[in-house]
Amino acid sequence: MSDWSVSFTSLYNLLKAKLCPYFYVCTYQFTVLFRAAGLVGSDVITAVISPTTRGLREAMRNEGIEFSLPLVEECRTRKQKNSEVNLETEVANSLKVGNSMEDGEEPALSDDDDEGFSWLEEMGVQDKVKKPDAISIKLRKEKHEVQMDHKPESLALVKGTNTFTLLNFLINCKSLVAAAGPQTGLPPTLLSPVAFRGGTMQTLKARSINAKARVHLAYEDMFSLEIVGPVMPHSLHSLTMLLKSAQRGAFSAVLYTHEPTAVFNTGLDNASPALNKETIRKDLPTCGLHPKTLDQLSQCPTLGKSSIRFLEMKDYAYTWKS
Template sequence: MSQQAGYSPSFKRPAEIMRMRRKRTRSDASVFSSPSGQGSSCSPGQSDSSPAGVRPFSPGPLFNTQARSGGGVKRRNPFANIENTYSPKKKLLIYNDDGNAEAGHGYKTMKWTGEEGEEECGGVLSFRAKLAEAENQEHQDSSSEKCLTFSEDDSLFEEEKEDVKSPLLKSPQAIAPASIAPPVCTEYPADWSLKTRLLFTSPLTLSWAEHPKAQEEASGLSQHCRAQFGSLPHSLQDPRSCSELRCAFQQSLVYWQHPSVPWISLFPRINAERSFAGKSAPWAQDRALQQSLMSEWSVSLSSLYSLLKAKLCPYFYLCSYQFTVLFRAAGLGGSSSITALISPTTRGLREAMKAEGIEFSLPLVEERRKSREQQSLAVHQGEEDEPEKVQDGSELKEGADYKAGDEGENDGYNNDDDGSFSWLEEMGVQDKIKKPDSISIQLRKEGQTVSLDHKPESVVCVEGSHTFTLINFLINCKSLVASAGSQAGLPPTLLAPGAFKGATMHTLKARSVNVKSQVGSTYQNISSLEITGPILPSSLHTITTLLRPAQKGNFSAALYTHAPTAVMNTCSTTQQCTGGSDLSGCGLHPASIEQLQQTSTLNKTALTHINMNNYSYTWKN
């Protein structure tokens, strides 16, 4: 037969198989018998060399003798091997040494199939009955070790084994609504920069914010003029049917401006020649008209400062073609006195302010100088590494040189006057080296201060009574108005949240659009709200406060900042935080006043994104 085709040496004749089965039955009965002489429940097909309790080729479990109810032994499947015992339909059961099903590790693992196991058990024990009993026992044993936890979408549950060492897994009582933690952050930091555009997005519709009824718009304007603020519920079911919400939204869009030219947008003014190009400017060549405009502008500026001093106006902006000035009332921004921030500035403007007796400070330069002093002190104490000392010292020396140049001081390499070359005479080389003349020395000094111009570090802070001198300086400053170009003869733009003499009421433009955004493999409806115009800090806060209940605490916003005003968040070097200033009559919402009274933590940056999730704020700057 060895010469026949298709012959397999491992093939056994039926007679040999029956002889091996009887032999293994006798050997199993002798090896796996109990001490009392009773037969074991092991497979009759187990060989003598196999250890007790192991059946490598049989898919069925091994039951103890005590668990079996009758005679008979489980036969071995002669066609079973390692390759064909696996099936995707098989269930994995884990048995401990007592034969009970239990979830865990380090126990014997057996695989069962429904149909094959039922045939193999024969008359000894019903497979389905045993399987049901094992599953019930498994459920009882593991009920105290498992818990239900929320999945990521908070709508499905996962069954996980509880780990007493992990604080993240909690019982169902621990995830009840009553134990949910309060919002992490209910407010974002104050941002004193001017915004040119806001883009809000939310999964809920934002169409309620546009197309107000005539009565709603009139009520919003009236409430703004009378400084009346209503209360809204924590959550609104239908914002579009809430008239109070729509009126409050119209109220938050109002701002006041001078001068007002309907055919020209007077904000922004810096680098805005393109928006003025081609527009009619009858004042450009008419000297009498220019004087009339400046006279009216001076009256409006004086009116604003008087309101600011009386705490009836919280703040206002002066936007010229070269720089922007922010005036803040006492008590705002953490300062106990009236403050004014000017950015950007030039050497010529700072020298002109000095000539008028206006005392000012350079907060960012002063901050760098203090950091340099602390760094130098740390170097002397041996607390810094040598590479860090050289790098930080070079950065901070630049800011100190700016300060020294502006104040006319001589330190560092700015003291290269004629008397500083005495060391050349000591070396005897004074005739071989040409000394720079006084003009070169002066140009070198001025070069350090000129390099500061038009940079964020050039921001100037004026405080206290010097702000009144600054108002007079601005009224009489001839360089405040452009003498040539598209903005020639046009006074700076005044922006304020409240009314003042000569001002015109304006409203921001709001437009709502529904778009589809791809989330994974599906598209979701996203509603967006775009607001354009000179957006003041109080307007931004009021709008986000209204969106909080209307969108059920879920929305995000992209903020577009007027770049020259981002540095307005700089803190004064001499400010003192006080909370006793009464600004209740300034016309702002109490929540907005409370936010603007805090010291800004943004330094020379501005907010770019605001996100609210589950009534909790996060932001980027």
Template sequence: QQCLVYWQHPSLPWLSLFPRINAERNFSGRSSPWAHDAALQQSLMRDWSISLSSLYSLLKSGLCPYFYVCSYQLTVLFRAAGLSGSGCITALVSPTTRGLREAMKSEGIEFSLPLVEDRRKSSKQHHSEEEEDQTGSLTEDEDSLSCDGDEHKDDSFSWLKEMGIQDKIRKPDGINLQLHKDAAAVSLDHKPESVVCVEGSHTFNLINFLINCKSLVAAAGSQTGLPPTLLAPTPFRGATANVLKGSSVNVKTRAGSTYQNINSLEITGPILPSSLHAITRLLQLTQKGTFSAALYTHSPSAIMNVNTSKLQHSSGSVDPAGFGLPPASFQHLEQPSSLGKSALTHIYMRDSSYTWKS
């Protein structure tokens, strides 16, 4: 039973608050007294802000390993220092839009685009500098967004001046150049490549940004006025302890001249990474080291498996006891992810040895 417990805010018994993305059907037709009550919405947001601040304080103090912020249009994963190969607090935000990234920049939040960085490095390995100048790439356009338009224009055509033919070639006007850059930035929107990584002290700025970001809460539709869902493996202020739903079935199948008992266990709900590890450890003990599991990942959260350790500092010594996790679970979580943009779909164990598919 302990493996199935998770902590959530807000918690409304008549509503399933996960998932939130593409989940309008789960909310339609349900009672939502806050939808047309501004005072109630403000009260919900006030409590939510306190809970979010509490979670970040626990994370910073080493008392919470990670937590999720799940809104109707994006998901944010905050990880404590020492997890996923990082020596500092990190946060992954996905999916993002150009407008959101620009808003984060305007608030002084520095971030990187891990998948865009990977694509740029891969492009440099396979193409010469001349080919990159001619063809360009999505990653170069994204990186150049912070550059001034006129400066970009001058740099792009400086080689014409060196050849003495700058007056014979018609240059594209600044508007066309800006449209090209804007189109490249917008093409990232809502895609896995739009995931951003925030590190260190900038994660605190991100917390303040989320608290003050009005677009984080739906202004129309069945989720109107409902704060994002906070999920964590440890208690925090204002949280409610919930339990994943589990159902078991015992069937007999013929195996030669005898019958064999097969036990099936179905678990539904927001299964957190530490919960999954605890469940598999329990099954290893109770099923004599042999079992199989099929996993159905919430697709918008699969991108959280991207490896960002190469963009971060080396991991330092961290005491796993404060996180409230078994040592084996912590050792699993502190390793950098190797799944990339994919997620686990099947886990197999035979004679206490794991294999998996993604």
């Protein structure tokens, strides 16, 4: 792991110096995407982790890593707005109670649970009623947090200087290496669009297929190109620019996404879509990406938890399905 730690630190330093736009840390349990300042509408370094578990999030908190759960907060905000609208339309407290009972919602646990059983003592039956202990109350409060484990909603977002703390946490985290299975003893895989210390260059496997397809009453030659491997975002954008020119603005592509990473298309909280493109080009001059690719990566994500599955261009205009 010492050589891997050196490679990981090298990549982070390149990212911090804006010589690397982004890189992935792929473990057997989760994937981390580090992005340089200026990408996805953020003016600081960001890191997104998916999927996460309650144990991982608790360990990060214990290490002092501040993070947010964008999808959970978005859902909470949406529910809060809906509840405010409902409160405005309700006319009586009795109707409020009736609606909550019909919805089957469990009453929220308050901090003064002990006071809730005081009336039992007054009746002298407190010994006959089983009172929930502190552990049961805590588990009940954390029920929702445990339920979202391994789901897209468990996406964690780390920003700014906390990404460096995350770096040290991942380097010292022994559970990153599998103790059993085909990946036993192997450190996490590092994927980057630029060279880094200890890295090796891997080419994507491509295979071309020629066939004839019936169009109306005649047969036309059809050409397809199959590309296998970890096709990173900059590679996909470069391919679309190449096909746009070579195919004269007419082509289609079917994309197969690594499902746990589709949630990386979620927009960041407090992102700034108005970041100056010229500033981004100036800050990332030698990262090796095409200026148009940088412009694309600098935009705020809009796909949410989904990803592009089908991409088609006709007359130099794009359409897609997610």
